[in-house]
Amino acid sequence: MSRSGGGGPGRGPLGVVIVYAFDRSTSTVAWDKVDNEIFWMVQEKLTHFTDTWLGYTYIASSPNKYTSDMKLVDSTEIKANGYKESSAWRRIAVTKDMPSALSQAHKMINDQGDLHGIILFFSDGLINKGAFFDGAEEFISKVPVHTFTLSGDAYNHVLRAIAANSPGGTFSPLQVPDKPSLSLPFSQVLDSILNGTKHPSTNSGRRPLDVVLVYAFDCTTTPSPAWDKMEHEIFWLVQEKLKHFADSCLGYTYVMSTPNTCTYDMKQVDLVETKLTGYAGSSAWRKNPCTKNMASGLPMAHKLMSDHGHLNGVILLFSDGLINKGDFFDGAEDFISKVPVHTFTLAGGAYNHGLRAIAANSPGGTFSRIPVPDKPSLSVPFSQILDSILNGTKLSPGRLPLDVVLVYAFDCTITPSLAWDKMEQEIFWLVQEKLTHFKDSRLGYTYVMSTPNTYTHDVKLVDSKETKTTGYSASSAWRKNPCTKNMASGLPVAHKLMRDHGCLNGIILLFSDGLVNKGDFFDGAEDFVSKVSVHTFTLAGGAYNHGLHAMAANSPGGVFHPEPVPNKPSESVSFSQLLDSILIAP
The missing domain is CATH 3.40.50.410 (von Willebrand factor, type A domain)
Incomplete structure (x- = not known):
């Protein structure tokens, strides 16, 4: 941020005074923050402004003296080689009503001539009293005073008053970080003060996280x-x-x-x-x-x-x-x-x-x-x-996106068949269309072919452009795998598909052909304990209703729907309403 001269457009050279508004009698965390970190941060920043002065003042209640100094910023002085006192350095006995050295800071700035004065005022967060501190709240400043707390908020009311009693002063309510030199947000606050600009955090939007x-x-x-x-x-x-x-x-x-x-x-x-x-x-x-x-x-x-x-x-x-x-x-x-x-x-x-x-x-x-x-x-x-x-916002009211998996709980080796046609030509597209009204939802499916004993599955974000007319495009998640033992009619596969993609509002819709199917893919279904709702349906007949009852009962909020799915599900108002009640249910 090197500048050609002065303290910015319309301003003369800067005169900055750092006020240590706490007792320096013993070494403290507050002292270390200001003396070992903040002082050198400000010093380094001021090397980019020509003809700029930096001063400081602090008190030690034992022996009740305050120390001050101010000099032209020397770009060769850094934390590593230390600070050299100027001829203006003083250590003087404290007098009454020194308003935390604000009056001294003014004098230091005035002594250097026509400077654009800024006071950076750092409190340890305690309510300090005594000759050095008394009167700070009522002091009317002629230059901006920017106040900070190094720890705690007990003194914040005074810091607010001090800043308010100055032209353009600000109070920073969030305490200075433990390692100021590592904090980009704190560095930006100092930059905005020294450059005479508004810090981004005072505008709309969040500060850095x-x-x-x-x-x-x-x-x-x-x-x-x-x-x-x-x-x-x-x-x-x-x-x-x-x-x-x-x-x-x-x-x-x-x-x-x-x-x-x-x-x-x-x-x-x-x-x-x-x-x-x-x-x-x-x-x-x-x-x-x-x-x-x-x-x-x-x-x-x-x-x-x-x-x-x-x-x-x-x-x-x-x-x-x-x-x-x-x-x-x-x-x-x-x-x-x-x-x-x-x-x-x-x-x-x-x-x-x-x-x-x-x-x-x-x-x-x-x-x-x-x-x-x-x-x-x-x-x-x-x-x-x-x-x-x-x-820092709440999720929109209403339901989160849905993850729905259709389980074809019957052998799909021979197609077409009545059960397959109901699923592929009707139910899949009916559910797909309904899910287009649930933003960012996913639809998956799994089915088995006993010859050659494989199961197929896929899941993807619902594409509102895909219809029964345009057809379905498989995703990169599409798989056809050999069946293993006890696959519970694909219920574990349905869970995995949802887990991979969120499972925040998971629903399984399981459709049986009404037959008592047995084998690797089907075994274990009645004993499977689901973590999401399983709604079970029969496409024809009631021979397997006991199994469908058990699967629904073993899931939270699951329901067995005993009425067989109609031959033309997409034309059935009652079936459509049933699906709506499942998808919209809280």
């Missing part, structure tokens, strides 16, 4: 289904989405119980990094021994965010569905988060109570009860959930 992915499961053994979902799918899905949020950071943390270490990293999202190019660790990357009660990495996630800005912190916590115990995991359910924690299960529900508690102990956190699909990158519903979290 700080997102941390917590792998809340043991990553000692890899590959594993949970690890693969995270490393090969979810990480890159979130990374890609954050590229649309300027200057955002993405971090992660995971544990390996052998040798009991936790690994973590966080860095600004790199627009050129993709799954194909791979991830390059940053200088913040660490692998450290685990300590007691690490709460599944939630405190570490907070630290990563506070180091990088913590302006719009979001934690995405993923469990493998197991109840994990040990140093890394202990304490997670009792951890009180300062940012939203959105929890997910990658498989199973044994730990759902813990995930609910973790989300409930955070402001605005949510628990997603439906397991993350096997192929998260293919799942429109899962992608929409991430979008709603990152954008």
Whole structure:
């Protein structure tokens, strides 16, 4: 941002004073933030403005003196070689009503001549009282005073008043990050102040996001289904989405119980990094021994965010569905988060109570009860959930997209047949047309041919341009595989098709030809316990109604529909209404 001269259009050279509005008697976190980080950040930024001055003032209550200095910015002075005091350096006894040195800051600016003055005022968040601090709230400034809290908010009301009593002053309500020099958002705030421009965060839209992915499961053994979902799918899905949020950071943390270490990293999202190019660790990357009660990495996630800005912190916590115990995991359910924690299960529900508690102990956190699909990158519903979290919005009212699978629970070796024709020529296209009214829904199917003992399946996003007239185009997911034992009439296949693509509103429509079919594909159907609703129908006859009853009963919300499907389903108002009631049911 090198400039040809002065402090910008219409402004003279800048005169900036940093006010340490806290007691410097002992070394503190607040002192370290300002003296070792913020001072040098401002110094470096001012080297790009010609003829600019930088000053500071602070107090030590023992021995009740304040120190001040101001000089022309020297581009050769950096943190590594230190600061050289000028002839203006002073350490003077404190007098009454010094209004946190605001009057001293004015004097320092005025002493240097015709400068465009700016005061950067940093509080430790405490309500400090005494001769040095008294009167700050009532002080009327002639130059902009930009106020910040380094920790806590007990003094925010005063910081607001100080800024309001100055022309163009601002109060930044979000505390300065723990590592200001690593925080792009904080750096941008300083740039906007020094350049005399509005920071983007004051306009419409969100500030940059700080997102941390917590792998809340043991990553000692890899590959594993949970690890693969995270490393090969979810990480890159979130990374890609954050590229649309300027200057955002993405971090992660995971544990390996052998040798009991936790690994973590966080860095600004790199627009050129993709799954194909791979991830390059940053200088913040660490692998450290685990300590007691690490709460599944939630405190570490907070630290990563506070180091990088913590302006719009979001934690995405993923469990493998197991109840994990040990140093890394202990304490997670009792951890009180300062940012939203959105929890997910990658498989199973044994730990759902813990995930609910973790989300409930955070402001605005949510628990997603439906397991993350096997192929998260293919799942429109899962992608929409991430979008709603990152954008800070709620999913649209109404149902999520539907995943519907049609199970042809009869032998399709010989076609045409009455059962096949009802399915292929009528029911498939009737359901397809209805799903065009459910945005981003998918329709799949599976059927068996006993000769040569193979089953076929496919699933894809509903294409509103495909009709019975134009025909169906198979997707890349289409497969014809040899049958194995106990395939339960294709119900497990239907579950897998939905899991791969979301399974957020999964419905299985199973159609029997009314015969008691046996063999590899059919065996085990009556005992199969479904995780989604199974609605069963007979295309002809009632010999297998007992089996259809059992399959529906073994599913949540499933129903056996005893009335045989009419010969012309597409012409039957009652059958169409029945399908509508299933698809629209809450």
